[in-house]
Amino acid sequence: xxxxxxxGMAGEYExxxxxxxxxxxxxxxxxxxxSSDSSLAAQxxxxxxxxxxxxxxxxxxxxxxxxxxxxxxxFYQSRWELGSPREMYSILVADDAAIVPSHRNRRLxxxxxxxxxxDLARNGHEYIFxxxxxxxxxxxxxxxxxxxxxxxxxxSLETGLNLARQGRRLLKRMSFVHRYAESRFLRSPxxxxxxxxxDRMSSRKNADAISIEREARPDxxxxxxxxxxxxxxxxxxxxxxxxxxxxxxxLSVHRFLYWGTSRLEGYLVLKCxxxxxxxxxxxxxxxLEGTSASIRSALLDAAIDLGRFRELSAWSxxxxxxxxxxxxxxxxxxxxxxxxxxxxxxxxVRSVSPRPDESKWMLGHYRxxxxxxxxMRMLYTMAG
Amino acid sequence: xxxxxxxxxxxxxxxxxxxKNWDGDTSLVRSGVIxxxxxxxxxxxxxxxxxxxxxxxxxxxxxxxxxxxxxxxFVEKNRGR
Numbered sequence: 030x031x032x033x034x035x036x037g038m039a040g041e042y043e044x045x046x047x048x049x050x051x052x053x054x055x056x057x058x059x060x061x062x063x064s065s066d067s068s069l070a071a072q073x074x075x076x077x078x079x080x081x082x083x084x085x086x087x088x089x090x091x092x093x094x095x096x097x098x099x100x101x102x103x104f105y106q107s108r109w110e111l112g113s114p115r116e117m118y119s120i121l122v123a124d125d126a127a128i129v130p131s132h133r134n135r136r137l138x139x140x141x142x143x144x145x146x147x148d149l150a151r152n153g154h155e156y157i158f159x160x161x162x163x164x165x166x167x168x169x170x171x172x173x174x175x176x177x178x179x180x181x182x183x184x185s186l187e188t189g190l191n192l193a194r195q196g197r198r199l200l201k202r203m204s205f206v207h208r209y210a211e212s213r214f215l216r217s218p219x220x221x222x223x224x225x226x227x228d229r230m231s232s233r234k235n236a237d238a239i240s241i242e243r244e245a246r247p248d249x250x251x252x253x254x255x256x257x258x259x260x261x262x263x264x265x266x267x268x269x270x271x272x273x274x275x276x277x278x279x280l281s282v283h284r285f286l287y288w289g290t291s292r293l294e295g296y297l298v299l300k301c302x303x304x305x306x307x308x309x310x311x312x313x314x315x316x317l318e319g320t321s322a323s324i325r326s327a328l329l330d331a332a333i334d335l336g337r338f339r340e341l342s343a344w345s346x347x348x349x350x351x352x353x354x355x356x357x358x359x360x361x362x363x364x365x366x367x368x369x370x371x372x373x374x375x376x377x378v379r380s381v382s383p384r385p386d387e388s389k390w391m392l393g394h395y396r397x398x399x400x401x402x403x404x405m406r407m408l409y410t411m412a413g
Numbered sequence: 414x415x416x417x418x419x420x421x422x423x424x425x426x427x428x429x430x431x432x433k434n435w436d437g438d439t440s441l442v443r444s445g446v447i448x449x450x451x452x453x454x455x456x457x458x459x460x461x462x463x464x465x466x467x468x469x470x471x472x473x474x475x476x477x478x479x480x481x482x483x484x485x486x487f488v489e490k491n492r493g494r
Binding site: 128133134135136137138139140143164165167168169171172173174177180367370371372375 | 427428429430442443445446448449450451452453456466467468469470471474475478
């Protein structure tokens with residue numbers, strides 16, 4: 030089906046490729062996923078699939094039942110680099126899975142994914158990734174032949190007595206009121222605006238080497254990444270186009286700590302969710318670069334000390350030893366232990382071949398199913 | 414009730430669209446009869462039975478949990494280990 034819209038019937042459902050005429054229906058369906066605000070969901074859809082720097086045509090599979098949109102699975106384009114000399118690969122990332130409640134437990138998730146895999150195989154795709162799937166998505170993906178490259182090992186630093194946080198945790202364990210645990214009314218002022226303290230500090234730091242800003246500097250950041258070089262492991266391309274797009278995500282709020290002015294010597298990117306999205310209170314370190322270990326450590330220290338976040342988290346699996354040690358010294362501890370014990374969060378890879386067992390599961394000379402061959406950062410995923 | 418009976422009772426409680434004349438060797442996971450939320454609920458139920466977290470990335474989920482017979486074997490093999 031590719032560019033056309035008719036993969037056909039799957040049982041009682043009709044599965045079609047997305048067309049612009051579907052946009053408002055998809056945005057409405059996405060309110061089950063990201064935000065109850067359908068205009069924000071529409072902005073997210075446009076940003077992710079239509080403004081994507083690597084593909085302008087959304088790759089989204091839609092399931093209709095009696096003319097009503099009841100399920101979807103989206104794939105957004107990404108570009109990866111590896112090896113020396115550098116090889117580049119364009120790879121679709123599976124994301125945005127939504128089924129309306131009345132059609133759950135009716136095989137629909139499987140039917141949509143099967144239609145998608147058949148179509149992607151016909152169109153020459155070799156592998157697809159899933160980089161920030163929920164625990165439900167990870168389990169159902171594994172059942173359909175996806176493989177985990179390995180766990181991303183979340184760590185976090187929690188500071189201060191936080192009655193709001195403790196109250197939410199208590200509510201989550203209670204049968205009838207757990208749905209209210211993420212209510213805005215249960216957030217402390219610092220949680221409603223996690224960057225409030227950092228923003229107040231930003232004006233005081235202008236005389237120092239580190240500046241705190243609300244805007245990305247995609248040209249300077251890309252130049253620094255290019256100057257620092259690459260050890261060859263699988264990583265997402267961080268060129269100007271990607272970075273400029275990445276930080277326009279309407280569901281995310283970012284802050285940037287820079288070392289240097291026109292020519293950067295380092296940067297650190299922090300992110301929290303849009304206030305109307307689920308879990309808006311967490312602040313995450315989504316990317317860190319620097320020309321020396323001391324600059325990287327200074328950027329981390331600035332984020333920790335000037336941000337005064339209730340909870341600051343990161344993925345530690347592929348961090349350099351020196352960064353992991355520094356975060357440990359600063360008090361970061363393994364986080365989300367219940368989910369870690371279940372292998373989540375993780376990088377998932379799927380061969381699109383009709384016979385995945387015969388696939389090599391390699392990009393160039395690098396193993397897709399071994400996280401040691403990845404330089405994985407939250408920035409490359411929708412978690413970041 | 415045996416573990417096998419418990420597995421069947423669990424699956425029947427979900428009101429899934431089951432194949433006609435399904436039995437203990439009918440494919441449930443590979444076929445997609447159990448997917449998404451039901452599959453996640455199955456993992457949570459198995460965790461309750463074996464008394465510890467189950468990491469689905471560490472085994473071939475589609476193969477080992479595909480049938481009632483397989484789920485029963487998995488639970489009995491991991492219970493109390």
